[in-house]
Amino acid sequence: MPRNRRAWATKELSVHKELHLIMGGEAGQGLDTVSGLLGKAVVRSGRHLLAAQHVMSRVRGGHNNFRLRIGARPVQGPPDSFHLLAAMSRESVDLHKDKLKEPGIILADAAWELPVLPGMVAIPFAELASRPVFRNVALLGVLGAMLGLEASLFEEQLEEQFRAKGDEIVSSNLRVLAAAMKWAAENAPSLPLPESAGASGMLSMDGNQAVVLGALAAGVRFCGYYPMSPATSIAEGLVQAAVEMGVVVEQAEDEIAAANMALGAAYAGARSIVPTSGGGFALMTEAVSLAGVSETPVVFVVVQRPGPATGLATRTEQADLDLVLHAGHGEFPRAILAPATLEDCFYLTHKAFDLAEKSQGPVFVLSDQYLASAVRSVAPFELDGLPSVAGPDLKDSDPENYRRYNWAKPVSPRRIPGHGQSLVLVDSHEHNEAGHIIEDGGTRVRMQDKRLAKMGVLLSEVLPPEFSGDEEPDLLLVGWGSTCEVLREVTARLRASGVKAACLCFTQVWPLIPETFMPHLEAARTVVTVEGNSTAQFAGLLRKTTGFHIHDTVLRYDGRTLTAGFVMERLQPILEAL
Amino acid sequence: MIDIKTYGEFKTSWCPGCGNHDVLVAVKEALADQGILPHQFVMVSGIGQAAKIVHYLKCNGFNGLHGRALSPAQAIKLAHPEMTVLVESGDGCTYGEGGNHFLAAIRRNVNITLIVHDNQIYGLTKGQSSPTTMTGHVTKNNPLGVVDQPFNPVAVAVAMRAGFVARTFSGFHEHAVQTIVQAMRHPGFALVDMHSPCISFNKVNTFAWYKARCKEVSHDPKDWATAMTVAQTFGEEIPIGVLFREERPSKDTMLPQCADGALYRKAVDMAAVKRCMLAYA
Ligand SMILES: Cc1ncc(C[n+]2csc(CCOP(=O)(O)OP(=O)(O)O)c2C)c(N)n1
Numbered sequence A: 001m002p003r004n005r006r007a008w009a010t011k012e013l014s015v016h017k018e019l020h021l022i023m024g025g026e027a028g029q030g031l032d033t034v035s036g037l038l039g040k041a042v043v044r045s046g047r048h049l050l051a052a053q054h055v056m057s058r059v060r061g062g063h064n065n066f067r068l069r070i071g072a073r074p075v076q077g078p079p080d081s082f083h084l085l086a087a088m089s090r091e092s093v094d095l096h097k098d099k100l101k102e103p104g105i106i107l108a109d110a111a112w113e114l115p116v117l118p119g120m121v122a123i124p125f126a127e128l129a130s131r132p133v134f135r136n137v138a139l140l141g142v143l144g145a146m147l148g149l150e151a152s153l154f155e156e157q158l159e160e161q162f163r164a165k166g167d168e169i170v171s172s173n174l175r176v177l178a179a180a181m182k183w184a185a186e187n188a189p190s191l192p193l194p195e196s197a198g199a200s201g202m203l204s205m206d207g208n209q210a211v212v213l214g215a216l217a218a219g220v221r222f223c224g225y226y227p228m229s230p231a232t233s234i235a236e237g238l239v240q241a242a243v244e245m246g247v248v249v250e251q252a253e254d255e256i257a258a259a260n261m262a263l264g265a266a267y268a269g270a271r272s273i274v275p276t277s278g279g280g281f282a283l284m285t286e287a288v289s290l291a292g293v294s295e296t297p298v299v300f301v302v303v304q305r306p307g308p309a310t311g312l313a314t315r316t317e318q319a320d321l322d323l324v325l326h327a328g329h330g331e332f333p334r335a336i337l338a339p340a341t342l343e344d345c346f347y348l349t350h351k352a353f354d355l356a357e358k359s360q361g362p363v364f365v366l367s368d369q370y371l372a373s374a375v376r377s378v379a380p381f382e383l384d385g386l387p388s389v390a391g392p393d394l395k396d397s398d399p400e401n402y403r404r405y406n407w408a409k410p411v412s413p414r415r416i417p418g419h420g421q422s423l424v425l426v427d428s429h430e431h432n433e434a435g436h437i438i439e440d441g442g443t444r445v446r447m448q449d450k451r452l453a454k455m456g457v458l459l460s461e462v463l464p465p466e467f468s469g470d471e472e473p474d475l476l477l478v479g480w481g482s483t484c485e486v487l488r489e490v491t492a493r494l495r496a497s498g499v500k501a502a503c504l505c506f507t508q509v510w511p512l513i514p515e516t517f518m519p520h521l522e523a524a525r526t527v528v529t530v531e532g533n534s535t536a537q538f539a540g541l542l543r544k545t546t547g548f549h550i551h552d553t554v555l556r557y558d559g560r561t562l563t564a565g566f567v568m569e570r571l572q573p574i575l576e577a578l
Numbered sequence B: 001m002i003d004i005k006t007y008g009e010f011k012t013s014w015c016p017g018c019g020n021h022d023v024l025v026a027v028k029e030a031l032a033d034q035g036i037l038p039h040q041f042v043m044v045s046g047i048g049q050a051a052k053i054v055h056y057l058k059c060n061g062f063n064g065l066h067g068r069a070l071s072p073a074q075a076i077k078l079a080h081p082e083m084t085v086l087v088e089s090g091d092g093c094t095y096g097e098g099g100n101h102f103l104a105a106i107r108r109n110v111n112i113t114l115i116v117h118d119n120q121i122y123g124l125t126k127g128q129s130s131p132t133t134m135t136g137h138v139t140k141n142n143p144l145g146v147v148d149q150p151f152n153p154v155a156v157a158v159a160m161r162a163g164f165v166a167r168t169f170s171g172f173h174e175h176a177v178q179t180i181v182q183a184m185r186h187p188g189f190a191l192v193d194m195h196s197p198c199i200s201f202n203k204v205n206t207f208a209w210y211k212a213r214c215k216e217v218s219h220d221p222k223d224w225a226t227a228m229t230v231a232q233t234f235g236e237e238i239p240i241g242v243l244f245r246e247e248r249p250s251k252d253t254m255l256p257q258c259a260d261g262a263l264y265r266k267a268v269d270m271a272a273v274k275r276c277m278l279a280y281a
């Protein structure tokens, strides 16, 4: 190994402001564990983290990779190039070596006997890990030592993780860790982490976990679901908390049942959530319509993955905006929130419950696989400052005259069956104020007008898009949901290189209030939407609601996450034409 | 015993002479018999003639979608365990569009009572065959007679060891009432397949037809093997009564989350949310 070390040592080593790592290998090799343990250690050491995963839809084999971006300051989108590639399979070296920055380090298995590339470190896995199952921990030890992380940061976690499997497993893992750290200290170059931000007490979690916390903080009581990537972990997160927090999580026989159950539970007063992905949501659309006509509050979390149909099960896309916007037959109000960050996943999910109750109807959180599964560092959410979530009318006053669909106001008092004497009748048919089936045109029109008027409630709480950058830019980038962070990064880079640029980031995509963003669109010379779909759905929605024609688009639909590098490259012809 | 007028009198849109009228009276009597007041139960239905029953008595009601009555009904019971939950719908709604939910409800064993108005035809959509229409029956959509084999709901339910499986006939008033009462008293999922003629579109399975064939069962309902055989019998003789009965804890009593009653009454435990959050440190 000395030769590798020397080769590396000839290059100047400096402390990076940010460190970008990529780890690749087969499914089943435990790379997700390495990524998780390393990520947590990094966050516990006070650095900021983003760990994005690219995994195949298989349980063993194939090729997966985890991309870590570590910074002294909060980090935004996923990185494009890397200081270090940790390869658990040979294929991984070929796939990713061109993504290395100069100079880059490649961690490989000594047993592969690869031709020595500059920066290559051949790890004697066979010596460090007595059995293949320990290789990931050996890799973790090597990486930990190279990054200068304390052994204790990993020891604690290994103990937590393997405690249930017995002392023998824990101590074997600790031995492998120690051996690997020792080996690396002597043989591998060091790759110092960015300075600690001193941000102690940061948490690390993925978007779905933040959604779960948001739902719990809002008092979720029922979750109806049918497993589908990448939404399943929301239901699983709720299952973990179910008994302690008093949440019934029902894995239904299909999505149709899951959504209809959620409506039943909501009718009975339980705040309800339905996590799903596009394919599952397609089946739920009848229940969306039922929520509309029956005026039942329910939160759907649609975690997008590429379609059509089953598409790419473990990849990302933003192509279900049109579906969610139009899901359900007939006309009724709805709100669609599109979280851009981990904080949004938490706070917007919480808000979704409030909006659903206030408007008595369906509210959507539109996330995607990238956001759902990328692990980030985040400051603890502010639980004390959370606004309270609206609730049903529990007064039971004058029960004889209670009418579920009293149309004196667009939002009628919603009572809970069995709470007092009021009788609560909800109906999928067009109905009168009491909830009984009707067919006369006059009542129909009045009831439809009442329902549509609830849009006013949603409009009064719309989150305006966030604008940042130059006031009258040559280039305005417009994005929604998880692409926003990348846009902020791209905008900063463009401005640093002298381009007058700005970005407009939407975390609520429906309803839209044109006054809150039209001046920005009109003030820009060129307006470009950046979206994770192939037909520029948001650009279309903006045109439909405002008549404004977006000038150009940057679209990604290969199932991969949008990155600043990708956007910069696609912007080149647009910038040249400015 | 409550006066059945407590459940109100409503004008219905059912044809005069339709079996649904008898089911409605039977249900009201079964409720009155048990002293259940309108605000103490929820009636859930799907879509079809039978499903309109929710609108014809005073109750808490959830008249949902075609085939989906069981889904909200089970969730209502889980979310609000003290409520009595009744589900009523047609054979097309329950066994056709809702077939998968029917199977899942048996497995889930939530304490609700399902009463299927089984007229062996689609009434509201005017006479198409339903899953229980007999082979050979000439219907609007089967001019040469139904070729498919009929679905046998009670045999399927017994095969799956549903806790309470009964068949009755709306024309036998007392039998119908008592069967509903027993079903509601069963602490778990209970199926009452209630034959209830559609006088407008089913000219085969008429009042007289059922009357001539329906005979009370005589076996011990705990005897699964015999119940299986009896449940298969349908034709010249139609065994009615409780075909199978077996008690096991219902899902709503097994979940610790449901132990303290209705979920909506629970306040958010922010300290617990905080614990969950800090587990990510
Ligand atoms: C999703 C959906 N599909 C179809 C229909 C049309 N539809 C209304 S009632 C009905 C069948 C009703 O038959 P059944 O359940 O046997 O009840 P009955 O009218 O005989 O009481 C159908 C197909 C609908 N309302 N919704």
Ligand code: SF4
Residues within 6 Å of the ligand: B013, B014, B015, B017, B018, B019, B020, B049, B050, B119, B123, B124, B197, B198, B199, B200, B201
């Ligand atoms: S059509 Fe048949 S089921 Fe419908 S009301 Fe008339 S008789 Fe009854």
